[in-house]
Amino acid sequence: MLYPALLSPCLIALLAACSSAPEKPVTDTPVSTPQSCTALRTFTLPAAAIGLATRGARVTATETVAASGEGAKAIGAYCKVSGVISPVDPAAPAIRFQVDLPAQWNGKALMFGGGGYDGTIPDVAANVPAGAATQPGPLGRGYATFASDSGHQANATTSRDGSFGSNDEALRNFAGDALKKTRDAALAIVTAHYGQRPARVYFAGGSTGGREALAMASRWPSDVDGVIALYPAWNAVALNLQFGRMTQAMAQPGAYPDAAKRKLLFDAAMAACDRLDGVADGIISNVDACNARFDPATASLNGKPLRCEGGGEGGDGCLSDAQIAAFKVFSTPLELPYPLASGETRYPGFNTWGTDWGMGTGGPFQAIIQTLGLGTEQPANPMPGVSSKGSPPYHSTFWDQWVRYFVTRDVNFNPLALDPLRPGGYQARVVALNGLQDVNQTDLSAFRNKGGKILIAHGTADALVSTQATRQYLGRLQKAMGEQQLEGFVRYYEIPGYGHVFGTAFNASWDSLTALEQWVEQGKAPVDQIVVDTTAVPGRSRPLCPYPAWPQYRGSGSVNEAGSFVCVGR
Template identity: 40%
Template sequence: MPQATTTLLHALLLTALFACSTHASAASYLVKHCAELEGTEVPASVISLPTRGATILSASVVAAAAPKNRNGEYCRLVGVIKAQLDTTPDIRFEVNLPARWNGRALQMGGGGYNGVIVSGTEPTAFAPAASPLSTGYATFGSDSGHVGNSGRADFAMNDEAVINFGYGHLKKTHDVALALIIMGYGRKPEQTYFAGGSTGGREAFTVIERYPDDYDGVIANAPAINFSGVRLMGVKVGQAAYGTPGGFVGPAQQKRVFETVLQECDGLDGVVDGIVSNVEACREHEPQIVAQLRCANGQRPSLRDSCLSEAQLATLEILRDGFTLPYELAFGVTRYYGYNVFQGVDYSSGLGLGNSPVATQPLRFDANGYLFTQGDSYMKFFVTHDLRFNTLGFDVDQPGIYKSRLIDLSATVGAMNPDISEFIAHGGKLITMHGLADEVISPNQTIAFYHSLVEKYGQSIVDSFMRLYMVPGFQHGNGVFIPAWDELGALDRWVTMNIAPETLIGTDIASATNGRSRPLCRYPGFPKYLGKGNVNNAASFRCENP
């Protein structure tokens, strides 16, 4: 049986016996001795941020033939990184060391408020079916330092847990995982990557900004950057919907908006396929779209008539426009950019605007919409620590005693620092993908951050390390077009072979249109139909700038 007192130093002495051996013999040794790592303690001195060290709670070999295992044989390590305070939850993590290691490591980001261990055994989001672990990557992830992903954000009552959620768990998990990889294989990875979407996309930008030398390449999909901004956006939407008489936009109106936009803009890319691809051209049609939606001659919307009142249109315009603050958040941020409300977002599906004209107690995603529910939770748990706080009465522009807290949180969780010069100097590469129809995280915020990098470094420098792909029809994990593509393979080729990705191919995994393909165009391009050929084949399209 393994001894709980086994230390990292002792484990490293074990690996020294084969540190200079072949990959095959090192992997063979790893599999044979995997269980001996149980109880191993990683001292706090190995972890760059303050902790009380880490412990491997379980270590076991997962056989290639094990039920439901599609990853080949690997050593599975599960443990905890101990918080500084007894009142703070530990960070739970998992590290997977494959028997057939390709010499690379991949840290995988979480989603929502995290709260569950990212196992590292599944494919990355929107990737082909094969997982990175099955192709030889050592993978690792964590729960970000708390248990539960209810959307209530209870953990945010604890300041150390907020720091862990914002950035601490990323570095702490990385450092422990790196020590375990060295322990397992006798050497460091040749390349270390990070991949995540939504919260994981924010985490991806966070590691670039805070720990640039730790990663050779990063994937950041639908990144929830400007975290305070998107939560305050939810507050403003909720106030428009529930603090203004008649401001709630019901499911019938939500559906009508999407259908009207499709009728007006679907064919602007040369083909009617259910996707608004030429978003910029669609913006020019917005006056006609709004005119078709507006109730005529004082008519009031009803269950039978899905026209929109002036109050309802005002709610959508807040979503469209975003907001500008009269004060600065961290890194000089004053604005959150709005959504493509009248350019193809379907708020009647997935994480929309809700189905209840009354603000329920407590708020719920289905009843009151994702944005407002999360904005309310943010104010109660992150900002005020007051579960009775009246979010509908909060003045975003004049936050009073909560101003400094909003600013501090935007630095802790926001990932909006445009100074990524160290990542550039290190030779790091970044691929970002975002859906133009995202209803949760504004794609225009991602575009704006991209433009801030171009303004700071110049287009040629940004092109040397970053690729941005804005995908028409793709929402926040759903939509009329959901791309599956080999993003990790594109990143790895860029890092290891200097083959920079250009136009890529995405295969639709939406149930109604599964299997059709489209070009994934570098921003600002969009896929335009050539006028002939199979409309379900990417070869029938070319990338064209608006």
């Protein structure tokens, strides 16, 4: 936190100006003689060359990396560049970034988004989120790739560390400013190395990175040509308030279910809803019908009621009333009695039934799925720590950090004491954070007019960002721009069975980057897209249906082939 008494009046004035000043024009880096990887070690960039206020950027290290891998994993030799962007506020952390410059450059660049509270630099040699396992990632295709930690360095809790939120500049950087600063610094390095600016710039990210993708398209439409946004947490503040509601429900006595009870709920939902798409294939594709039909209070599994007799705790073979009530909080919307800065007053419920909340079985990703789900410890005050031995629900730690560092800025504040519906004296702060953190601009005419394209995809079994919220975003775009105009530059797909980053019933692999390239560069809109499972039944495929359509079994043919399904409901 900044203490004005310790700062000079000039610095205070400077910081105030930076917090409210509009984006300033960028002085384009002139095209010049290409600089070698070694020569880039002394590269510096003045503040005037970055579109938002900084004290400039500099390269801190370079390394020539040899070619590696085979097939789709092959990556040619490249120059790895590390750098920092200096903050205006001396108390704020720097933005640390990395740029990978392939020896065989395709003339394009791609920026990766982060995840959670960010705080680490994403692997810019990796594939895009849920990218095609059989196709090279961006660096392997010859893209110059780059990303940053969004302006702070996380502690051992990594993406759950929100302590940076006590500093205004660090918070603004996380909310979006670091995207512009990183993009400008990275492209200056790309231009210096190759002697020319990239012909195309794309962005790919999931969760927070998905929010960042949409922020790039809305805030800086001239800076990117296309974005891939997976499970985007676009309305972060409303989501955080829903996290608070979910956390407080799970903190009630007897409400927290162990892994065995989570599996019981998953199995019961699968038994009730799997065939609603025409075939029992281990995937709930008709999600809306399942949400309307399934009720854990009246459901049964293997001929036995799911609810414990009398509603009390009855062991791992049933769910108590307290546990059912907590899960129903997850599946129902947060309804705020006050409007946020964007005007919204709700966050929709999750597709709770058929979602793996961390049931301890079901494939190689179960450990991370459990971490991203309900964890291993009940939420409490103080919030249990995150370690290799266990952790509370991911959403609970996220809420805890947001309450203590973003909202109250009181490290000792009890996160269970702040009512998301009635935050009292903190309501104004919550509303203000909505204006800062969320991607609320829904008129994307500038991005559309320049030929920009947006691909959005979201798994229906996501335990951290609701697909119903992404539907809400799409609805806002349609209202602002019209469905016909939206069809020309936006596609949204829901992937049945896919979770947040990973999936138990279906782990998605989709060649979204090729689809985006063809749409932007050749004018070929994506049609007949296919998504492939890499874990539950490796190699099985489904049609990727443009929302609101979903894949229904045709009645014949292999249940593992996309051709046996047809998109219905559009």
